[in-house]
Amino acid sequence: MKKFTLHEGLLMPLDRANVDTDFIIPKQFLKSIKRSGFGVNLFDEHRYLDKGEPGADNSRRPLNPEFVLNQARYQGASILLARENFGCGSSREHAPWALDDYGFRVILAPSFADIFFNNCFKNGVLPIVLDKKKIEELFESVAAQEGYSMTVDLPAQLLRLPDGSTTPFEVDSFRKHCLLQGLDDIGITLEDAGEIRRFEDGWRADAPWYFAAK
Amino acid sequence: MAAKTLYDKIWDAHLVREREDGTALIYVDRHLIHEVTSPQAFEGLRLAGRKPWRAGANFATPDHNIPTTAQERSAGLAGIKDPVSQIQVKTLDENCQQFNIFELEMNDIRQGIVHVIGPEQGITLPGMTIVCGDSHTSTHGALGALAHGIGTSEVEHVLATQCLMQKKMKNMLVRVDGTLNPGVTAKDVVLAIIGKIGTAGGTGYTIEFAGDVIRALSIEGRMTVCNMAIEAGARAGLVAVDDKTLEYVKGRPFAPEGALWTQAEAAWRGLVSDDDAEFDAQIVLQGGEIEPQVTWGTSPEMVAPVSGHVPDPATEEDPGRRSNIEQALNYMGLRGGTAIADIKLDCVFIGSCTNSRIEDLREAAKVVQGKRVADSIELALVVPGSGLVKKQAEDEGLDRIFTAAGLQWREPGCSMCLAMNADQLGEGKHCASTSNRNFEGRQGFGGRTHLVSPAMAAAAAVHGHFVDVRDI
Numbered sequence A: 001m002k003k004f005t006l007h008e009g010l011l012m013p014l015d016r017a018n019v020d021t022d023f024i025i026p027k028q029f030l031k032s033i034k035r036s037g038f039g040v041n042l043f044d045e046h047r048y049l050d051k052g053e054p055g056a057d058n059s060r061r062p063l064n065p066e067f068v069l070n071q072a073r074y075q076g077a078s079i080l081l082a083r084e085n086f087g088c089g090s091s092r093e094h095a096p097w098a099l100d101d102y103g104f105r106v107i108l109a110p111s112f113a114d115i116f117f118n119n120c121f122k123n124g125v126l127p128i129v130l131d132k133k134k135i136e137e138l139f140e141s142v143a144a145q146e147g148y149s150m151t152v153d154l155p156a157q158l159l160r161l162p163d164g165s166t167t168p169f170e171v172d173s174f175r176k177h178c179l180l181q182g183l184d185d186i187g188i189t190l191e192d193a194g195e196i197r198r199f200e201d202g203w204r205a206d207a208p209w210y211f212a213a214k
Numbered sequence B: 001m002a003a004k005t006l007y008d009k010i011w012d013a014h015l016v017r018e019r020e021d022g023t024a025l026i027y028v029d030r031h032l033i034h035e036v037t038s039p040q041a042f043e044g045l046r047l048a049g050r051k052p053w054r055a056g057a058n059f060a061t062p063d064h065n066i067p068t069t070a071q072e073r074s075a076g077l078a079g080i081k082d083p084v085s086q087i088q089v090k091t092l093d094e095n096c097q098q099f100n101i102f103e104l105e106m107n108d109i110r111q112g113i114v115h116v117i118g119p120e121q122g123i124t125l126p127g128m129t130i131v132c133g134d135s136h137t138s139t140h141g142a143l144g145a146l147a148h149g150i151g152t153s154e155v156e157h158v159l160a161t162q163c164l165m166q167k168k169m170k171n172m173l174v175r176v177d178g179t180l181n182p183g184v185t186a187k188d189v190v191l192a193i194i195g196k197i198g199t200a201g202g203t204g205y206t207i208e209f210a211g212d213v214i215r216a217l218s219i220e221g222r223m224t225v226c227n228m229a230i231e232a233g234a235r236a237g238l239v240a241v242d243d244k245t246l247e248y249v250k251g252r253p254f255a256p257e258g259a260l261w262t263q264a265e266a267a268w269r270g271l272v273s274d275d276d277a278e279f280d281a282q283i284v285l286q287g288g289e290i291e292p293q294v295t296w297g298t299s300p301e302m303v304a305p306v307s308g309h310v311p312d313p314a315t316e317e318d319p320g321r322r323s324n325i326e327q328a329l330n331y332m333g334l335r336g337g338t339a340i341a342d343i344k345l346d347c348v349f350i351g352s353c354t355n356s357r358i359e360d361l362r363e364a365a366k367v368v369q370g371k372r373v374a375d376s377i378e379l380a381l382v383v384p385g386s387g388l389v390k391k392q393a394e395d396e397g398l399d400r401i402f403t404a405a406g407l408q409w410r411e412p413g414c415s416m417c418l419a420m421n422a423d424q425l426g427e428g429k430h431c432a433s434t435s436n437r438n439f440e441g442r443q444g445f446g447g448r449t450h451l452v453s454p455a456m457a458a459a460a461a462v463h464g465h466f467v468d469v470r471d472i
């Protein structure tokens, strides 16, 4: 996994609650057996005016000029400012893959759906929960000031805003550790292989009906 | 010893280790696999030179991408016209062969939607931890198993380690008291729950569904309720084990037998929350107050009783909510204040892991028997959840009732629930659907989904608009 320490970037607002994973990446792109290349189809149904298909030449498709991702002032954005319950719906990891592939490294929202939240950490994307008032203020600042950027300081758990102020944020200590080091979960878990074996042997003795071979 | 909820009990029994910040390693008993969320995980294993920790704990089947017409299916893999889908299904077959994982392949009669065949085969057992790269894994909680969806990185993690790294959720109890009125089903119950607590109401919780209404539901009905726990934001839904659970499981192909069954049964009887167990949140609904439900918007919480109306955004004071309603109505092509019964329909879809089991098909068949689909309905699909459900329905003559009424009878799969195959809802079309998600574009680009029960979908097919099944 990519390391995450300090990230400075431009904010893009997505002013909509309950953005679901079909909105983030529509299902036809889930047919791919790869885990890269989803960025051009991020928010596909809103970003383009026609229906996207896997393998199509996206550079020829008509863009929806109204959609925020296509607006000149948000080109190059890497911090997504979102509303409640972001990432609800399916478990598809294609959602964080698409966000990451497009270039988003941080998502700020008042709340996230559980599976999506979890999937982000596995891909070096940092989802940050802020209170509703703070999110509202950020929406206002981003609208008022073109080029509104900030620095996300993971070691200090602070957002450094352009006016010099800072906002603290929470992150699980173990997840933070993994992001800072760019650690692979499987590698970490396999360090406990002995413990897993011991557990498994005990469980097989206690509940043999889960292990019956057919 | 402190009183425990059912969730606490299953969690504690599977806890391998816990770190100081609460991150835990949980042992996984069953891992279910389908073609869409697994290829990158198998590829990851190969790249790292790893093998599955316990191949026998894994079960696979293709369901999302496969065609549902008999003609295409009869040609096997070559019958999948979309080459990208074909590669994905083929990749699953190859991965299962390479890693020695049991797979019910596309044309095995036991194949079906992964959440339908797990319980049907006895692959899902009470008290298990079950995961799958699919959010509707919550379905299996109906049998008193702790089951939830995971992402592809976690699929790889479970394959490699037989464990999942996660933090414990909080406990929520949703109790539905009293009895349901005739014509009101499990689907209406769960839609009413989501309408009450919202699509994020269960975020961070495992929900246990309880109360007389839940106890009175069949196991199939409980699956419908747990299936949509994720639509209320909860990764897992649970129902305590009772006699019905044990009767359902007994004799299934992968269930324990003989002395092992006797031992298991004794253990499973304890899979209930202790009387004095504490829940972090509790919600109570009265079963008698629940009407048949219909969603009008683009999120499952945007739901109303069939006798109700689409809300009028002008009367909504909260600006955030007003704009959500406006966005939804705009997409749905509906005006605020429209009576639910006046919503005209173009399509009907009866299927999905929410409502494609035999009892669902019987309910729908009862409504359409001897009737015809309304002229205005362009497409009406009935897609059984598994090959065995299909066979059972055919043995009972349900297929002929459907086809005589003008509905199409298809082969098992996810089909138009998410429209990854050729079964797609047309742009701007309104569909009465027994599935679980009404998100924008979910059933097809620009398609407009209304979530309902099987009986309500069948009645809508006959009338061309929503009607209250209690009136017919």
Ligand code: SF4
Binding pocket: B063, B064, B113, B114, B115, B134, B136, B352, B353, B354, B413, B414, B417, B418, B435, B436
């Ligand atoms: S039927 Fe629909 S919800 Fe269920 S597993 Fe298939 S796609 Fe997912």
